[in-house]
Amino acid sequence: MQGAKETMIAAVIAFGVLLSGVRSVAAIVESDSPAKFSTANEPVNAAITIFRHILQVEATIEDCNRIDIEDGPLYEELYDRYRREVSQTVMMVGALVGHEARRSGMTKKVIFESIKRSIGISSQQNQYAPTTDPAPMLKSCRDLPAAIVSETPPFEPLERKFSKEITNIRDWWELNMH
Helix, strand or coil: CHHHHHHHHHHHHHHHHHHHCCCCHHHHHHCCCHHHCCHHHHHHHHHHHHHHHHHHHHHHHHHHHHHCHHHHHHHHHHHHHHHHHHHHHHHHHHHHHHHHHHHCCCCHHHHHHHHHHHHHHHHHHCCCCCCCCHHHHHHHHHHHHHHHHHCCCCCCCHHHHCHHHHHHHHHHHHHHCC
């Protein structure tokens, strides 16, 4: 599942770069608080905030798949469903970041390296130490299927959890992609 996630996210961002053509995107992607950047980059900040959230949710599903081996197929299905639910947003995020990166002259190599580091950072933020009691994590994992159906954390609709950010991305999309 890890390889599939990296490939999907990198491909979407790369597709955005190729389709559209921020010097500071690498710093924003790797930053723990993208809000520190100027409001001129508000759509990029919004995209990175949502991108990081999606990566963290995916990392949680992957952690559950690793911890709860007997229910592995369930987590694969959960991952596929989540990916389908966020795919349109991921495509807009990819186009936005790619467009702004190309506009600022950022190279594809730098973009891919930044994405790879960001994926690694998000995955590490969701890792559970081997000495941690697995029982609470296992319970949380087994609650995920109900959470995606009821749209509760970590599966709240992005439009509800990040309404301002989604609006910024859609506004940018309307101005730049139509």
